[in-house]
Amino acid sequence: MSEPVVPVAIGPDRPAPTLVEKAVVEGGAVVSDLDEARGLIWVGKPADFPPLPESVEWVQLPAAGVEDWFTAGVFARYPKVRFTSAAGAFAASVAEHALMLLLAGVRYLPEHLRADSWRQQDFFPHVGSLRGKTVTIVGAGGIGRALIPMLTPLGAHVIAVTRSGHPITGPDIPDSVETVSTDQLGKVWSRTDHVVVAAPATPETRHLIDADALSRLKPSSWVINIARGPLIDTDALVAALSSGVIGGAGLDVTDPEPLPDGHPLWTLPNVIITPHDSNPPQLRLAAFADHVAANVSRFVAGRELLAPIDPRRGY
Incomplete structure (x- = not known):
C-alpha cells in the first residue's frame, strides 16, 4: 500500500517559483491549494499572510530574521501551527x-x-x-x-x-x-x-x-x-x-x-x-529551495523540522 500524499501549498504567488515547486516535490509532497494543504511554503511578506485553514499544521517562512512576523502578530494568531524560518539556509x-x-x-x-x-x-x-x-x-x-x-x-x-x-x-x-x-x-x-x-x-x-x-x-x-x-x-x-x-x-x-x-x-x-545584499536574490532563491526540500522531507516523514521558531525566544 502506498503512503498517503502530503499536500503542501505555496503562496502568495501562483504560479509559484519553479525552484520552490520542485523543492516541494523533491521533498516528497505534492503542491496543492491552501484550503486542502497540511503545510504552507510562504514566499511573501507578513502583511500579505492569508487566513490559515485548520488543516495547516506547518508554515515555512522565507527569511532567517522573523521580527517583522512578530510585529504583524502572525504567530499569536496561530499558536497551534508550527512555523519555521529560513535560518541557516543563507x-x-x-x-x-x-x-x-x-x-x-x-x-x-x-x-x-x-x-x-x-x-x-x-x-x-x-x-x-x-x-x-x-x-x-x-x-x-x-x-x-x-x-x-x-x-x-x-x-x-x-x-x-x-x-x-x-x-x-x-x-x-x-x-x-x-x-x-x-x-x-x-x-x-x-x-x-x-x-x-x-x-x-x-x-x-x-x-x-x-x-x-x-x-x-x-x-x-x-x-x-x-x-x-x-x-x-x-x-x-x-x-x-x-x-x-x-x-x-x-x-x-x-x-x-x-x-x-x-x-x-x-x-x-x-x-x-553594503545595502543589505549579503544574500542577493540570485543566490537566495536556490538556497531557500534547498531548505524547503529538506524541511518538506522532514515534515512528510514526521521528523523534527529545521529552524523552528520559538515565539517565547523571539526567533
Whole structure:
C-alpha cells in the first residue's frame, strides 16, 4: 500500500517559483491549494499572510530574521501551527560577505580604493592581518557556524557567543573555538580584536553593541554587522568611529534602514556600507529551495523540522 500524499501549498504567488515547486516535490509532497494543504511554503511578506485553514499544521517562512512576523502578530494568531524560518539556509553566502567586510577593513581597503596617488608609506602602518587575532562572533547560529571555518584557516582565534554557551561542535569546527554564553559577553571584549554581529533581532538584543561595549574594544578593532541594524546603537557607533575608539565598521545592515542620504555613516572614511545584499536574490532563491526540500522531507516523514521558531525566544 502506498503512503498517503502530503499536500503542501505555496503562496502568495501562483504560479509559484519553479525552484520552490520542485523543492516541494523533491521533498516528497505534492503542491496543492491552501484550503486542502497540511503545510504552507510562504514566499511573501507578513502583511500579505492569508487566513490559515485548520488543516495547516506547518508554515515555512522565507527569511532567517522573523521580527517583522512578530510585529504583524502572525504567530499569536496561530499558536497551534508550527512555523519555521529560513535560518541557516543563507549562512554560507552571508558568512562569506562578513569575511569580505572584515578582511577589507583589516587590510585598509577603503583608503586604498579612495587613493588617487601612490601612498605606500601612509598605508603601511594601518594594514593588518587576521593571523593571531581574536574574532568574537556574537550569535553563533547558522551564519556564525559557517563563518568559523572561514576564519580559522587564516590563523584567527574565534570566540563564539551563544545564548546557552554550550560548546559548538561539528566536523568543520576546530577544537580551538571558544564558546561563551551571552551573559558573559562583557568579559570577552578585552580579549577581542574584531567583532562580527550575527545574532537574531529581539527586544533583548537591541543595542547589544552599545557605547560601553565599543569603548572596551581596541582602536584597531573592526565591527561587522550582517544581522540586523538595531543590534548596534548607531549613535554610539558613529561616535566611536569618529573619535577613533574603534578602527572601523563594515555594515550590511543599518539602523535606520535604508540608511538615509546625508547620514554621518556615509561620510566616515572608516566605514564600509553594503545595502543589505549579503544574500542577493540570485543566490537566495536556490538556497531557500534547498531548505524547503529538506524541511518538506522532514515534515512528510514526521521528523523534527529545521529552524523552528520559538515565539517565547523571539526567533
